[in-house]
Amino acid sequence: MNLLRELLESLRHFLATIGGTTLFLGRVLGQVPRALLRPGLIIEQVHNAGALSLVIIMTCGLFVGAVLGLQGYDLLQRFGSEDALGTAAGLALVKELGPVVTALLFAGRAGTALASEIGLMRATDQLTAMEMMAVDPIRRVVAPRFLGGVIAMPLLTAIFIAIGVFGVQVVGVQVFGVDAASFWSQMRASVGLDDITEGIIKGCVFGLACSLVAVYEGYTAFPTAEGVGRATTRTVVTSAVLTLILDYMLTALML
Amino acid sequence: MAQSAQTQPEVSQTPASDNLVEIRDVHYSVGTRPIFSGLSMTIPRGRITAVMGPSGTGKTTLLRLMTGQIKPDRGQILFDGLDVATLSRSDLFALRLRMGMLFQNGALLTDMDVFENVAFPLREHTNLPHSLIRNIVLTKLQAVGLRGAAQLMPAELSGGMARRVALARAMATDPEILIYDEPFTGLDPISMGMIVRLVRQMNYALGITSIVVSHDVEELAILADTSYIIAGGKVAAAGTFVELKDHGSEIVNQFMHGLADGPVPFHYPAPDYYEQLLADRS
Numbered sequence: 001m002n003l004l005r006e007l008l009e010s011l012r013h014f015l016a017t018i019g020g021t022t023l024f025l026g027r028v029l030g031q032v033p034r035a036l037l038r039p040g041l042i043i044e045q046v047h048n049a050g051a052l053s054l055v056i057i058m059t060c061g062l063f064v065g066a067v068l069g070l071q072g073y074d075l076l077q078r079f080g081s082e083d084a085l086g087t088a089a090g091l092a093l094v095k096e097l098g099p100v101v102t103a104l105l106f107a108g109r110a111g112t113a114l115a116s117e118i119g120l121m122r123a124t125d126q127l128t129a130m131e132m133m134a135v136d137p138i139r140r141v142v143a144p145r146f147l148g149g150v151i152a153m154p155l156l157t158a159i160f161i162a163i164g165v166f167g168v169q170v171v172g173v174q175v176f177g178v179d180a181a182s183f184w185s186q187m188r189a190s191v192g193l194d195d196i197t198e199g200i201i202k203g204c205v206f207g208l209a210c211s212l213v214a215v216y217e218g219y220t221a222f223p224t225a226e227g228v229g230r231a232t233t234r235t236v237v238t239s240a241v242l243t244l245i246l247d248y249m250l251t252a253l254m255l
Numbered sequence: 256m257a258q259s260a261q262t263q264p265e266v267s268q269t270p271a272s273d274n275l276v277e278i279r280d281v282h283y284s285v286g287t288r289p290i291f292s293g294l295s296m297t298i299p300r301g302r303i304t305a306v307m308g309p310s311g312t313g314k315t316t317l318l319r320l321m322t323g324q325i326k327p328d329r330g331q332i333l334f335d336g337l338d339v340a341t342l343s344r345s346d347l348f349a350l351r352l353r354m355g356m357l358f359q360n361g362a363l364l365t366d367m368d369v370f371e372n373v374a375f376p377l378r379e380h381t382n383l384p385h386s387l388i389r390n391i392v393l394t395k396l397q398a399v400g401l402r403g404a405a406q407l408m409p410a411e412l413s414g415g416m417a418r419r420v421a422l423a424r425a426m427a428t429d430p431e432i433l434i435y436d437e438p439f440t441g442l443d444p445i446s447m448g449m450i451v452r453l454v455r456q457m458n459y460a461l462g463i464t465s466i467v468v469s470h471d472v473e474e475l476a477i478l479a480d481t482s483y484i485i486a487g488g489k490v491a492a493a494g495t496f497v498e499l500k501d502h503g504s505e506i507v508n509q510f511m512h513g514l515a516d517g518p519v520p521f522h523y524p525a526p527d528y529y530e531q532l533l534a535d536r537s
Contacts, residue, residue: 121365129362132322133376133424134348140379 024216027138028146035143045148049110049211050155056109057102061160064101065167068092072168073176082178086187089168094195098161099202100247103210105160106153107239111214114145115235118218119228127219142215149214153207154200161199198254205246210239272336275300275432275464276321281330283313283320290316292488294330298432303458303465305479307472309510309519312485314468315359318436321466322354323347335431352380355425359437361417363409363424369396370405373424380428395423399453415446422453432464433457439471447471451478472511484510486519 035042068089076082118141121127127137165187172178214235221231276298283291290313298304308314319325320332326340333339334350342350363372373392377383383391396402399419409417418438425433435454439447451474458465469475475482476496484492484499484507492499492507500511509517525531 124365125358125360125362126364128324129356129358129364131324132351132354132356133379133428134351135376135379136348 020220021212021216024219025212028143028212028215031136031139031143032147034139035147038144041140041144042147042151045144046151047148049106049114049145049148050152052113053106053109053152053156054159056105057156057160058163060101060105061163062167064097064160065089065093065164065169066171067167068097068164069168069171069176073172073178082172082176083182084186085168085172085178086183086185087190089172090165090187090191091195093161093164093168094191094199095202096247096251098164099157099199099206100243102157102160102203103153103206103243104240106149106156106207107210107214107236107243110149110152111210111235111239112232114149114211114214115218115221116228116232118142118145118215119221119223119231122219122221123223123225123228137219142219146211146215149211150204150207153210154203157199157203157206198250201254202247202250205250206243209242209246213239213242273299275335276466277331277333278317278321279331279333281320281327281332283316283325283327285316289488291320291327294485294489296483296490296493298464298466299481300464301458301462302480303454303467303478305475305482306466306468306485307470307475307482307510308485308491310470313488314470314485315436317485318356318434318466318468322351322356322434352428353431354434355428355430355432356434357418357421357425357436357438359440361409361414361421363412363417363420365409367409368405369401369407369409369412369420372409372420373427375424376428391427392423395427396420398426398456399423400449413446415442415449418442418446418450419453422450422457426457426461429461430463432466435465435467435469437469438467439469439474447474454478470510472513486510 069085072085072088072092073082076084076088118127121137121141127141130137130140169180169183173180173183217231217235217238218228221227274297278294278296281291281294282289283294294317296306306314306317316325320327321334321339323339323342331338331340335353337346337350339347339350363369364375367375370392373395374388377388377391381388393402393405396405399422401416401419401423404412404416404420409420412420422433433454438450438454442450454465454467455478457463467475467478479496482494482496482499483490486506492502492504494502499507502508502511506518508514509519515521
C-alpha cells in the first residue's frame with residue numbers, strides 16, 4: 001500500500017515537473033524576442049556557456065576520438081578492413097558520439113554553472129530585487145542564458161566532432177599506419193549531408209533540452225545552500241537522462 | 256457606496272488621500288499557520304512609518320504583501336488607490352517603478368560593480384544617454400558617501416557599504432516610496448548612524464514616503480514619525496514613539512522595554528522539560 005502511494009506520489013511529482021517545465025519554457029520563449037533586442041547579453045552568455053567549455057570539450061573530443069581509433073582499429077583489423085576506420089569513426093562521431101558526449105559534458109560544465117548561478121541569485125534575493133525594480137528576471141537573466149546555451153551547444157558539438165576525427169586520425173593513421181588516403185576518402189564518401197544534418201539537429205535539440213533543464217532547475221531552486229546544491233545535481237542527472245532518451249527518439253525518427 | 260467600492264476587485268477610484276498605502280483587514284496564512292488575521296494600517300504620505308514587532312510576526316511578509324510579491328487570502332492593500340493584489344503583472348511592474356526597496360542583505364547583483372548596480376534600473380527603464388546615467392549614478396553614490404567605491408564589486412563591500420549601495424540603487428529612479436527591510440540588522444554603530452541619517456535625509460530632502468520595518472526600537476525612536484507594532488497577526492499598537500512607550504498593552508510594553516517575560520514567550524512550544532529529559536530515550 002505504501003509502495004503504491006509512493007509510486008503515485010512520484011508519478012504526480014513527475015507530471016507536475018513536466019507541466020511546470022513546459023509552462024516555464026512558454027514564459028522563456030515569450031521573452032526571447034525582447035531578449036534578442038539586447039545581443040550583448042546573449043553574446044556574453046554564449047561566451048560563458050561555449051567559450052568557457054572549449055577546453056573540456058576539446059580535451060574530451062581528442063580522447064574520445066583516440067579511443068574510437070584504438071577500438072575501431074582493433075575490431076576492423078580482425079576482418080581485414082582497417083581501411084574502413086574513417087567511415088566507422090566519421091559516422092559514429094557525427095551521428096552519435098559527437099552530439100551525445102558534448103551534451104553530457106555541456107550539462108556537467110555549463111548546465112551546472114547556469115543552475116547554480118541562477119539558484120544563488122534566487123537565494124540571495126537578487127531575482128526578487130530585480131522584480132522589485134520592475135525588471136522581469138525571465139527576460140533579463142533566464143532568456144539570455146537559455147539562448148546562450150542553445151546557440152553554444154551545436155557549435156561545441158561541431159568542435160567536438162572535428163577534434164574527435166583528428167584523434168581517430170592520430171591513432172589510426174599515425175600510430176597504426178592505416179593508409180591516410182583511404183582513411184579520408186572513405187570518410188568523405190560515407191559521411192553524407194544527411195548524417196551531418198542529423199548531428200546538427202541532435203546538437204540543437206540537446207542544447208535546447210540541457211539549457212532548459214539548467215535554467216529551470218536554477219530558477220525553481222529552493223533558496224538555501226542545500227536547495228541550490230540539489231538543483232545543480234538534478235540538472236546533471238535530468239539532462240543526462242533526457243539527452244539519452246531524446247537521442248533514442250531522434251535516431252529512431254531519422255533512420 | 257463605500258461598501259460596494261471595497262468589494263470591487265478592480266482598481267479603486269478613491270481620490271488621492273493623505274495616505275499613500277492603506278491596508279484593510281488583511282488575512283494571510285502560510286499553510287495552516289495564520290500570519291495576519293485582520294491587519295489594518297495606513298501609511299501617510301511624506302512621512303516615515305515604522306513597522307515593528309517581535310521576530311516571526313510577519314514584518315517582512317507584510318512588505319511582500321505591500322509590494323505584490325504575494326497576495327493576501329482576504330482583505331485589500333491599496334497603493335495610492337490601486338488594489339495591489341488585483342493588478343496584472345505589467346500594472347504591478349508599473350507600480351513598482353514608483354517604489355524603491357532596500358533588502359535586508361542589500362541584494363546587490365554580484366556580477367556587476369557598484370556603479371553598474373546603481374545604473375541597473377536606469378539602463379533597464381530609460382533610454383538616457385550614458386553621460387547622463389553616469390552623472391545620476393555618481394550623484395546617488397555621493398549621497399550615500401560611496402562615490403569612491405564605484406568600481407568595487409559587491410564581494411569587496413562591508414555589510415554597511417552594501418546596504419548603502421542598495422539604498423543608492425533603490426533611489427536611482429527617484430521613487431515615491433522607499434521601503435526598508437531591517438536596515439539596521441548586523442550593522443556597527445557607525446554604519447547604523449549613517450543609515451539612520453540617510454533615511455531621514457532621503458525622506459525630508461526628497462519628500463518621499465518611507466516605511467521602515469525593524470525591531471531596533473532605539474533607532475526607530477529617532478527616525479519614525481508614526482510607528483506600528485504588529486503582534487498576533489494584528490496591529491497591537493499605533494502612534495508616536497512616546498505614545499507607544501506609555502502604551503497600556505502588555506505585549507507592547509514587553510516589546511518597547513525589551514522584557515524577557517510577557518505575552519511573547521521565550522520558549523518555543525515544547526513538551527514538559529523534565530518529562531522529556533527523564534523519558535526513556537530508547
